[in-house]
Amino acid sequence: PRLAWCCDPSAPQGQAQPGLAASIAALPEGVPFVLDRAYEPLRLEGELALAPARLDRLWQMWSPNKALGMTGVRAAYAIAPADAQEAVGALLRLGASWPVGAHGVAMLSAWAEPAVQAWVRDSLATLREWKAAQLALCARMGWQSTPSVANYHLAQPMATDFAGLLAGLRAEGIKLRDCASFGLPGQVRMGVLPPASQTALHAAWQRLAGAN
Structure with missing residues (x-):
């Protein structure tokens, strides 16, 4: 090479x-x-x-x-x-x-700047808490998450209509990255987001699940 x-x-x-x-x-x-x-x-x-x-x-x-x-x-x-x-x-x-x-x-x-570097380091503790909560949420929804060391992870929603689920979530204001372009069909890349965003995802998923 x-x-x-x-x-x-x-x-x-x-x-x-x-x-x-x-x-x-x-x-x-x-x-x-x-x-x-x-x-x-x-x-x-x-x-x-x-x-x-x-x-x-x-x-x-x-x-x-x-x-x-x-x-x-x-x-x-x-x-x-x-x-x-x-x-x-x-x-x-x-x-x-x-x-x-x-x-x-x-x-x-x-x-x-040292102050900026300190802010980034301090933010990691918050991200770890948010990530733990987000992985727990995925488990409650029946989504299979892949282990990750970063502030994002892959998840596989257990949906018979994967494309329909993503479209429905997008209509609810929830945008998840389809990983088909990475050669990982049926999975989404999820950035670790704050509790309010996680709550919004859960509520939208519940509405879609109820509709089906």
Whole structure:
């Protein structure tokens, strides 16, 4: 391969990549490995299974817009391997074709502030509580949830008419991501949302179930 790419936690499953260190070690010499860490700040369980020395050999991609709840702001940054000076120079020469607007610059500047980092860390406790409640709700509705270490997870509604269920929920104002495009038909990707949103999902599901 000319390039290897991995996302940890993964998308859409929100799981740690199994055998990550072994996969990196097995790459032929000279093949760059890019680790997408967009969801790392929102990891609710465990930690990345790589030692710091191993990270120094990778390209790391960080997109703080997700952790800050600003997904429409498309700005990110990369951390280069320790020995990638030549490659970094080549990327800088191409930099003019990758403009980042003032809103993106403001977001990245804020991301570097200690107070912002503390706010994100403090929010993880709240997200863990919300996630536990959301998984319990899915279980009560008979939806099968897939284990996840992140602030989102997959769920499989036990519905004979999956498309009809999603359409009905959307008509009720509940939008769930159909994972068929990820090769996971019959499953939805659920971001961890606050109690009011969970209550709204439960009420809409009950109305649909009653109608059938």
